[in-house]
Amino acid sequence: MALNLQALLAPIYGEDPQTLQEQATRYQRGLEAFARIYGAGPVLVFRSPGRVNLIGEHTDYNHGFVMPMALDKDVLIFARPREDQQVNIANIEDRFGKRHFTISEEIPPKPIGDWANYLQGPAQLLEREHGPGLKGFDGLVDGAPPYGVPRGAGLSSSSALTVAAAVTLVGINQLALQGAALAEACGRAEWYVGTRGGIMDQFSAVLAKHGHALFLDCRPREGNEYYFKHVPIPAGYAVIVVDSGVRHKNTGPLFNRRVAEGRIGVRLLQKKFPGITHLRDVNDIPWEELEPLLPEVIHTDELLRLGIDPETILDQGVSPGTDTFYVRKRCRHVITENQRVLQSVSALEAGDMETFGRLLQEAHASARDDYEISTPEIEVLVELANQAPGTVGARLTGAGWGGCIVAVVQQDAVEAFVQSVLPEYNRRVGLQAKAFPCQSSAGAGQAFSTTI
Ligand code: NG1
Numbered sequence: 001m002a003l004n005l006q007a008l009l010a011p012i013y014g015e016d017p018q019t020l021q022e023q024a025t026r027y028q029r030g031l032e033a034f035a036r037i038y039g040a041g042p043v044l045v046f047r048s049p050g051r052v053n054l055i056g057e058h059t060d061y062n063h064g065f066v067m068p069m070a071l072d073k074d075v076l077i078f079a080r081p082r083e084d085q086q087v088n089i090a091n092i093e094d095r096f097g098k099r100h101f102t103i104s105e106e107i108p109p110k111p112i113g114d115w116a117n118y119l120q121g122p123a124q125l126l127e128r129e130h131g132p133g134l135k136g137f138d139g140l141v142d143g144a145p146p147y148g149v150p151r152g153a154g155l156s157s158s159s160a161l162t163v164a165a166a167v168t169l170v171g172i173n174q175l176a177l178q179g180a181a182l183a184e185a186c187g188r189a190e191w192y193v194g195t196r197g198g199i200m201d202q203f204s205a206v207l208a209k210h211g212h213a214l215f216l217d218c219r220p221r222e223g224n225e226y227y228f229k230h231v232p233i234p235a236g237y238a239v240i241v242v243d244s245g246v247r248h249k250n251t252g253p254l255f256n257r258r259v260a261e262g263r264i265g266v267r268l269l270q271k272k273f274p275g276i277t278h279l280r281d282v283n284d285i286p287w288e289e290l291e292p293l294l295p296e297v298i299h300t301d302e303l304l305r306l307g308i309d310p311e312t313i314l315d316q317g318v319s320p321g322t323d324t325f326y327v328r329k330r331c332r333h334v335i336t337e338n339q340r341v342l343q344s345v346s347a348l349e350a351g352d353m354e355t356f357g358r359l360l361q362e363a364h365a366s367a368r369d370d371y372e373i374s375t376p377e378i379e380v381l382v383e384l385a386n387q388a389p390g391t392v393g394a395r396l397t398g399a400g401w402g403g404c405i406v407a408v409v410q411q412d413a414v415e416a417f418v419q420s421v422l423p424e425y426n427r428r429v430g431l432q433a434k435a436f437p438c439q440s441s442a443g444a445g446q447a448f449s450t451t452i
Pocket of ligand 1: 056057058059060061154198199200397398399400
């Protein structure tokens with residue numbers, strides 16, 4: 001019986017006929033490539049999406065709120081279960097052949113950047129925590145453009161591959177691991193590759209729902225549970241990620257300094273609010289009450305007099321690398337950003353795109369003026385995005401200091417947006433920006449199974 005791919009893919013990508021036709025062609029091509037490599041037989045198809053953060057920047061490590069959206073740019077894994085623990089994995093984009101590993105062996109990581117690391121991480125973690133004896137698979141990865149998650153563009157392509165590998169192993173071994181527990185495990189699996197990121201990316205990939213953004217409370221509750229909810233994106237709007245082409249090297253120390261400034265803020269606020277541990281804890285207190293407790297600028301000598309040692313405020317004794325801390329405006333950004341995320345949830349739920357657009361603009365201004373993570377190029381890009389017809393709102397997204405902006409745009413204005421923003425950005429800045437118009441998609445999991 002012929003496989004009705006479009007019907008199988010509609011719950012993932014929505015009902016748009018053109019999208020479904022393109023995706024069906026893509027999946028068909030993957031099935032054919034799989035058959036050429038591994039021959040006829042059963043195939044299970046798994047996927048995991050990239051993400052963009054709509055709002056809630058630099059709030060996650062302050063135990064605050066974020067609202068990412070999973071994209072229709074995703075990573076596919078075509079897999080045939082094996083009876084042994086071997087994993088053989090080809091990549092539609094890698095002509096250098098397959099990678100092989102055995103699930104039970106702790107194999108040293110391959111050179112940084114090797115894509116197979118992102119499969120080995122979850123394999124080792126799941127074997128340790130849900131094994132022993134997990135079955136391996138013969139697989140084919142497809143993250144190729146234009147439907148794959150663009151790499152190096154701030155869209156979480158590495159988390160997408162990690163989560164795709166995890167759901168493949170969970171699926172073929174029928175493990176009872178899903179939802180937030182799976183997302184949390186995927187976060188730790190990515191540590192194997194050497195990154196120590198937040199939890200936003202894996203949660204978005206695992207928990208997303210087509211047509212929705214994901215509101216996530218980054219504070220773990222009892223039993224390591226997390227609160228999240230799906231927030232509808234009103235029909236007729238597209239999300240465009242525009243990569244500025246600017247990459248600032250060495251943003252780690254700048255990032256650490258921001259983390260330190262938030263923690264210093266907490267220590268200063270504890271004098272009046274002794275129970276608090278994160279900026280999240282003062283969300284409901286009016287800013288006027290907090291402001292006098294938070295100096296605009298404070299130096300190390302003053303902090304030491306107050307019994308606060310900035311050299312030990314970061315984890316593993318990382319130095320913040322400065323003795324000047326801008327505590328007030330950094331805390332103001334985090335506290336107001338948390339409020340904007342909550343207001344954005346209400347606005348989207350009410351279909352109020354005007355308010356949502358205004359919150360995006362305010363979030364950008366706060367990131368630029370209070371958190372100081374914008375750049376002149378990003379400012380040009382946001383300005384041009386806001387001038388384009390049909391734009392609801394635009395802001396920088398991700399850690400900052402270059403990278404990407406996100407714009408929410410009326411669906412029928414996407415082409416005009418790209419035509420007006422990219423050439424003018426090039427003219428004014430001299431760089432070639434890249435635009436990725438995206439729709440939302442469902443979270444990671446098995447798309448379907450078939451026999452080829
Ligand atoms: P990006 O730059 O999008 O990977 C980083 C952090 C997030 C979050 C944002 C700022 C890592 C891997 N990711 O995201 O957790 O803090 O900055 O909102 O550290």
